[in-house]
Amino acid sequence: MLQGWVIVVTSFAYLGLLFAIAYYADKRADAGRSIIASPYVYSLSLAVYATAWTFYGSVGRAASDGVGFLPIYIGPTLMIALWWIVMRKILRISKQNRITSLADFIASRYGKSALLGGVVTVIAVIGILPYISLQLKAVSNSFTIVLQYPSIIMPAKVTALPILQDTALWVALILAAFTIAFGTRHLDAAEHHEGMVAAIAFESLVKLLAFLALGVFVTFGIYNGFGDLFERAAADPKLSAMMTPLEGVAGGYASWVWLTILSMMAIMFLPRQFQVTVIENVNEKHLNKAIWLFPLYMLAINIFVLPIAFGGLLHFPEGNVDADTFVLTLPMFEKQELLALLVFIGGLSAATGMVIVETIALSTMVCNDLVMPVLLRLRRLRLNERSDLTRLLLGIRRGAIVGILLLGYLYFRLAGEAYALVSIGLISFAAVAQFAPAVLGGIFWKGGTRRGALAGLSGGFAVWLYTLLLPALARSGWLPISFMEQGPFGIELLKPLALFGLAGLDQITHAMIWSMLANIGAYVTVSLSGAQSADEHRQASLFVDVFRQAGEGGGARFWRGTASVPDLYNLLARFQGTAAAESAFADYARARGLRWPGDTLIADAEFVHYVEVQLAGAIGAASARIMVASAVKEEALTLEEVRKILDEASQVVMYSHQLKQKSSELEAATAELRAANERLKELDRLKDDFLSTVTHELRTPLTSIRAFSEILNQDPDVDLAQRRKFLGIITKETERLTRIINQVLDLAKIEAGRAEWSEAPVDMRETISDTVTAMSQLFQENNIRVDARLPERVTPVKADVDRIILVMLNLLSNAVKFCKQGDGRIEITLTEDDRALRVDVRDNGPGIAPGDEQKIFDKFVQAGDTLTNKPQGSGLGLYISRHIVEHHGGRLWVQSRPGEGACFSFTLPLARPMESA
Amino acid sequence: MGEIEGRGQRMIALCMLGCVLFNFPILALFNVRGTYFGVPVLYAYIFIAWALLIALMAWVAERRG
Numbered sequence: 001m002l003q004g005w006v007i008v009v010t011s012f013a014y015l016g017l018l019f020a021i022a023y024y025a026d027k028r029a030d031a032g033r034s035i036i037a038s039p040y041v042y043s044l045s046l047a048v049y050a051t052a053w054t055f056y057g058s059v060g061r062a063a064s065d066g067v068g069f070l071p072i073y074i075g076p077t078l079m080i081a082l083w084w085i086v087m088r089k090i091l092r093i094s095k096q097n098r099i100t101s102l103a104d105f106i107a108s109r110y111g112k113s114a115l116l117g118g119v120v121t122v123i124a125v126i127g128i129l130p131y132i133s134l135q136l137k138a139v140s141n142s143f144t145i146v147l148q149y150p151s152i153i154m155p156a157k158v159t160a161l162p163i164l165q166d167t168a169l170w171v172a173l174i175l176a177a178f179t180i181a182f183g184t185r186h187l188d189a190a191e192h193h194e195g196m197v198a199a200i201a202f203e204s205l206v207k208l209l210a211f212l213a214l215g216v217f218v219t220f221g222i223y224n225g226f227g228d229l230f231e232r233a234a235a236d237p238k239l240s241a242m243m244t245p246l247e248g249v250a251g252g253y254a255s256w257v258w259l260t261i262l263s264m265m266a267i268m269f270l271p272r273q274f275q276v277t278v279i280e281n282v283n284e285k286h287l288n289k290a291i292w293l294f295p296l297y298m299l300a301i302n303i304f305v306l307p308i309a310f311g312g313l314l315h316f317p318e319g320n321v322d323a324d325t326f327v328l329t330l331p332m333f334e335k336q337e338l339l340a341l342l343v344f345i346g347g348l349s350a351a352t353g354m355v356i357v358e359t360i361a362l363s364t365m366v367c368n369d370l371v372m373p374v375l376l377r378l379r380r381l382r383l384n385e386r387s388d389l390t391r392l393l394l395g396i397r398r399g400a401i402v403g404i405l406l407l408g409y410l411y412f413r414l415a416g417e418a419y420a421l422v423s424i425g426l427i428s429f430a431a432v433a434q435f436a437p438a439v440l441g442g443i444f445w446k447g448g449t450r451r452g453a454l455a456g457l458s459g460g461f462a463v464w465l466y467t468l469l470l471p472a473l474a475r476s477g478w479l480p481i482s483f484m485e486q487g488p489f490g491i492e493l494l495k496p497l498a499l500f501g502l503a504g505l506d507q508i509t510h511a512m513i514w515s516m517l518a519n520i521g522a523y524v525t526v527s528l529s530g531a532q533s534a535d536e537h538r539q540a541s542l543f544v545d546v547f548r549q550a551g552e553g554g555g556a557r558f559w560r561g562t563a564s565v566p567d568l569y570n571l572l573a574r575f576q577g578t579a580a581a582e583s584a585f586a587d588y589a590r591a592r593g594l595r596w597p598g599d600t601l602i603a604d605a606e607f608v609h610y611v612e613v614q615l616a617g618a619i620g621a622a623s624a625r626i627m628v629a630s631a632v633k634e635e636a637l638t639l640e641e642v643r644k645i646l647d648e649a650s651q652v653v654m655y656s657h658q659l660k661q662k663s664s665e666l667e668a669a670t671a672e673l674r675a676a677n678e679r680l681k682e683l684d685r686l687k688d689d690f691l692s693t694v695t696h697e698l699r700t701p702l703t704s705i706r707a708f709s710e711i712l713n714q715d716p717d718v719d720l721a722q723r724r725k726f727l728g729i730i731t732k733e734t735e736r737l738t739r740i741i742n743q744v745l746d747l748a749k750i751e752a753g754r755a756e757w758s759e760a761p762v763d764m765r766e767t768i769s770d771t772v773t774a775m776s777q778l779f780q781e782n783n784i785r786v787d788a789r790l791p792e793r794v795t796p797v798k799a800d801v802d803r804i805i806l807v808m809l810n811l812l813s814n815a816v817k818f819c820k821q822g823d824g825r826i827e828i829t830l831t832e833d834d835r836a837l838r839v840d841v842r843d844n845g846p847g848i849a850p851g852d853e854q855k856i857f858d859k860f861v862q863a864g865d866t867l868t869n870k871p872q873g874s875g876l877g878l879y880i881s882r883h884i885v886e887h888h889g890g891r892l893w894v895q896s897r898p899g900e901g902a903c904f905s906f907t908l909p910l911a912r913p914m915e916s917a
Numbered sequence: 918m919g920e921i922e923g924r925g926q927r928m929i930a931l932c933m934l935g936c937v938l939f940n941f942p943i944l945a946l947f948n949v950r951g952t953y954f955g956v957p958v959l960y961a962y963i964f965i966a967w968a969l970l971i972a973l974m975a976w977v978a979e980r981r982g
Contacts (some may be wrong), residue, residue, distance in 0.1 A: 074935070256941075292975035299971060
């Protein structure tokens with residue numbers, strides 16, 4: 001059933017199915033129900049990495065050096081582990097700046113430089129050509145081989161055929177038409193190709209299933225499992241060396257390591273990988289699953305590579321069958337027609353998937369970063385004034401797709417025959433690895449400059465051309481072979497495969513070492529030796545600090561200028577069409593609570609930035625910059641102004657620091673004020689209490705004085721005895737009044753600290769005896785027995801004798817007041833120890849209620865129920881006494897138990913040096 | 918943010934682990950004759966280590982909190 005027409009019809013039916021899937025996905029996307037918004041579809045679309053190289057070439061490579069094909073897949077696995085850091089950042093940057101391709105990314109990072117974008121595009125296109133030619137070779141070879149069924153004949157040298165009979169040319173043209181239909185049906189503002197992604201994901205499934213089916217068939221159908229297969233291979237003397245392959249391969253471990261590094265770069269910087277990973281990504285979170293699903297895919301598609309390679313080597317030991325075709329020739333040899341057809345379709349999937357995504361990515365770059373910037377600068381074309389440029393854009397892209405595929409075909413005719421599939425692909429890997437310093441340096445190092453990136457890229461690319469591309473052409477006979485063998489002009493040191501005498505490495509390792517040295521060296525050196533322009537500096541900050549910025553408006557504040565809304569509208573409409581411009585304006589207005597059309601929009605910096613970003617989605621950052629600059633009167637931002645902006649910003653930061661400090665100082669001051677205020681209020685309250693108490697105390701004696709005086713005044717008939725008694729009362733009350741006033745004055749003095757103290761040595765025995773004698777009258781009146789126990793001799797203390805007497809008086813009169821009625825008893829004890837004299841005054845009154853021991857020393861507080869049993873006195877005595885004692889450095893306190901009397905004690909320290917008595 | 922940074926550091930650690938596993942001299946330890954379950958030692962080692970690495974990456978990437 002493998003007749004030619006069956007194969008052709010199946011191929012076209014398969015391509016038709018892909019187209020249907022893409023169409024369906026696009027329709028769903030338009031309806032807002034995307035089918036690619038899934039981490040699984042995203043992971044499968046990443047598997048566009050596995051091309052015809054993987055499908056056919058891995059087995060070819062494995063047949064010559066065993067595990068040598070694996071670094072191409074292990075490298076990406078290691079790199080993907082770093083994606084959490086690196087790719088997340090690239091994704092965020094690309095979304096914020098609406099990056100449309102790798103060239104756009106690099107150009108945008110280094111100050112939206114059109115020149116840099118162009119250089120990247122040229123490198124990418126030339127670098128990828130070998131890779132595309134590889135796909136063409138694989139498809140046309142597989143087609144030619146499967147047509148020969150049932151015989152197994154290797155295709156003739158294509159160069160021997162006239163061009164029009166060359167299958168590869170037709171494959172290239174058909175793929176071009178297919179890609180145009182796929183990728184350039186309409187112009188998407190965000191460069192999303194949902195249909196394409198869906199189709200690619202489907203193709204990834206098909207190629208995996210086809211390869212696994214073949215692997216299972218070879219391992220378990222032809223042989224009895226892995227053990228049987230490897231046992232037979234080991235028995236073959238030619239194959240047994242491949243069981244420990246790392247010793248035999250040219251370069252050994254060095255080559256293994258460099259291939260790993262190379263493929264780590266490739267997984268990031270192949271234009272098609274950048275396209276599916278970054279540009280087509282719809283949700284950053286999909287990365288989480290892709291981080292392990294995609295490596296798992298690579299593991300799965302590689303499991304059967306070695307069994308198929310060994311199976312092929314065992315089946316075709318004569319070496320007349322190219323190992324790159326084992327995948328197809330094994331099922332053909334075993335007469336498995338259906339399986340052969342499935343494998344052919346799988347290979348077609350792998351190749352078409354790569355070609356579609358790669359050419360779409362490259363055509364975007366060619367259009368946005370190479371052709372448009374040039375056209376826009378050519379004033380003769382008057383592009384700035386054309387009303388609708390969307391058709392022009394699409395036209396350029398379609399042209400680019402055809403051009404790229406034809407160039408790929410050209411490379412295939414020129415150089416494709418001399419190399420195996422994998423070697424062709426590695427040349428492309430080495431080319432895209434040149435982007436690594438500019439991109440990785442660009443997102444982690446703010447110091448990288450435009451000139452540095454240009455120098456690095458050109459240097460690395462030049463070395464690549466010299467050490468990889470030229471030898472490939474020479475080997476195919478397009479350059480004199482002496483160029484390789486003796487070096488150009490016979491200069492040995494410049495031999496392209498042993499530059500500066502570095503020999504003994506395989507070609508790729510050799511090229512990678514020199515090109516990376518040139519690339520990184522130039523990038524860093526030139527970056528460090530020159531300054532950045534204002535634009536570069538701004539873009540560097542935007543890229544490196546992407547996670548620190550808030551939202552999309554990040555770039556707006558650096559722009560100054562004037563623009564009009566209709567100008568901006570026309571600009572957008574010209575490149576994206578009226579409908580897209582209308583909806584973009586409406587979106588912008590809605591986000592600000594306005595309506596479009598209707599409300600007036602203000603063409604401020606933010607709005608111009610928004611339009612530029614929208615435009616960048618269609619024509620790339622560099623071109624968008626040129627167009628916006630033409631539409632608005634932009635005042636170039638000089639370095640001086642950027643500096644000013646930065647200065648202002650840092651000043652604002654400083655002010656805010658100062659403000660913070662000030663406000664905390666204020667807070668502290670407020671707290672202090674509040675405390676002071678509380679204290680003042682308290683004092684005020686105390687003063688009020690004091691005044692009201694004092695006036696009350698003064699009024700009591702005054703009232704009685706006045707009452708008796710009135711009686712004496714109004715009633716002349718009062719007899720003498722009565723009169724005397726009344727006068728006695730008046731005298732007593734007057735004395736009391738004087739005492740209270742004296743005490744209040746004393747108190748005021750003491751409290752204000754203005755009291756005068758005249759200190760002299762005092763003998764406490766004398767003082768106590770004098771006081772008791774002075775008060776003996778009072779004791780007798782109240783029938784109180786006083787018992788003073790004084791030692792024979794005490795050390796004199798330095799004190800104010802009058803005030804100490806006052807304390808004694810206070811304590812004794814207190815004791816008198818509270819003594820038991822009729823049978824009072826007061827005990828005075830004087831004792832001395834090392835440090836102080838101590839005086840105890842004990843009465844036998846009712847005692848003091850527990851809890852009142854401290855209160856009674858307060859101003860105007862009197863023991864007992866003040867309502868029913870009003871003791872005499874002002875309530876100031878104890879308060880003043882305590883002050884006096886404390887002034888002398890002593891202590892006054894009371895010990896009491898209710899019913900057993902109270903004992904007031906005070907001490908006077910001896911500590912102060914005395915003139916000895 | 919702490920969780921995001923932690924994940925990033927684990928991923929870097931895994932990448933370094935992979936670099937060690939698939940490099941000289943560890944690789945040389947398995948570059949010997951003989952078979953595991955009928956599969957040549959080197960091949961078996963590479964695929965098992967690779968699968969292990971992917972499993973660890975899945976664990977780190979999908980783990981919550």
